[in-house]
Amino acid sequence: MAMRASPKLLQNLRLCNSAVPTLVENSDKFYLRSVFSLDDHGQRPFASVPTKKLLNSYLNLHLVALDPVVDVGVRLVRSRLMENGVFRSAMFGVLKRTVYAHFCAGEDVEEAKRTLEGLYREGLRGILDYGLEDAVDNSGCDTNLVEFLRTVEMASMLPPNSVSFGCVKISAICPISLLERVSDLLRWHQKDPSFDLPWKIDSLPILSSSSPIYHTRSKPDHLTEAEEQDLQLAHQRLSKLCQKCLENNLPLLIDAEYTSIQPAIDYLTYSAALQFNKEENPIVYGTIQAYLKDAKERLVQATEVAQRRGVSMGFKLVRGAYMTRESGLASSLGVASPIHPSIQETHSCYNDCASYMIEKIAGGYGSVVLATHNMDSGKVLSAKVDELKVGRGNQRVQFAQLKGMADGLSYGLRDAGFNVSKYLPFGPVEQVIPYLLRRAEENKGLLSSSSLDRQLMRMELKRRLSDGIGGRGV
Secondary structure (H helix, E strand, C coil), rough: CCCCCCHHHHHHHHHHHHHHHCCCCCCCHHHHHHHHHCCHHHHHHCCCCCHHHHHHHHHHHHHHHHHHHHHHHHHHHHHHHHCCCCHHHHHHHHHHHHHHHCCCCCHHHHHHHHHHHHHHCCCCCCEECCCCCCCHHHHHHHHHHHHHHHHHHCCCCCCCCCEEEECCCCCCCCHHHHHHHHHHHHHHHHHCCCCCCCCCCCCCCCCCCCCCCCCCCCCCCCCCCHHHHHHHHHHHHHHHHHHHHHHHHCCCECCCCCCHHHHHHHHHHHHHHHHHHCCCCCCEEEEEEEEEEEHHHHHHHHHHHHHHHHCCCCCEEEECHHHHHHHHHHHHCCCCCCECHHHHHHHHHHHHHHHHHHHHHHHCCCEEEECCHHHHHHHHHHHHHHHHHHHCCCCCCCEECCCCCCCCCCCHHHHCCCEEEEEEEEEHHHHHHHHHHHHHHHHHHHHHHHHHHHHHHHHHHHHHHHHHCCCCCC
């Protein structure tokens, strides 16, 4: 029997219902059904979500879609007010109950485990991301590595197949200053192949003919002996993490970051891939950001060389998360931005990169994680999977969205038979909140684009209100 909602919850629902404009009657109402060929349940992707959770999600999405709210939150967390213990405690208390609860899996292993188990019951999997800051020295890198290794070990204690991937930021296990130095050297080598890099080990192609090299204005000095030793330590940390993932049969996603350090990240990623991707299913996945003009070219050249060498390659495809930083840097140097000039071109590049990988998979090679919140990409790429007869349940094709974002897309793809994971940042509130707010600041467009989810949630809440809160109840 369905549970009945409390008077207070009913009142909140009525306020919520009256505060939002009526959904325009158009094809969006049945969009998920038409895109993924679902049954009638596809019209209601949030039908299985308890009312209390649905209402909280609805209100949180409205909150973070307001640019002024994000701006104020970022300013407060960075202000001197946070030096006051009472204010700091109160601020983090509010954020924990709102933004943190919506987008994060929990503060520790036990909380993350409960979140994962809940997702798994809903037919979704989790990508574990321990929220760590950039490292500035070897000590910080070693500390961060311990946490990453613990995360992999935690995955082995969870329900089988509930965790699809672990993930790591190279900037957390290699000092930022060293990544900048190595990237400078790799860019100069791209400009002048005769420039010697004695420390460089076997890898795949990193930069393409169209890759930006404006970051390196003059010929850089060679790495010092100490820097070469630190680079070797970074290789060892990544190898240790990859070995742990291999032992636990858990693929590892290596995040992309900003272009000033991305060449070094790709160098370390591809070196690890050559070492660990010996079997049919890759352990190491690189990341391509489709908002970069050179994305498709770099993806193709790395994949083609890896395939010729008999190395299985996996990639996570994203649109990109550092637009403000990249545009600002390019502008300050008086050069063209490395990012596509329009969102339409970014969408096109993303779909082209994804289609290329799906075609490779149809031919028996490679794996891809389609990390997207874009409904049109969901439509195009799910159709591509069907067209090439790859199979909706094929483990080499995975869709992924952030926890708390694009849930309608996640549920729609799940119901259509695709593999879907939610990206789960976790860790202490005071450690993860600054990370979340930086992501929010960089991704205001992403947060404000949650309108379809909010519309679908509102429709479900309105239906429950008119029914006296039946179905899943509270």
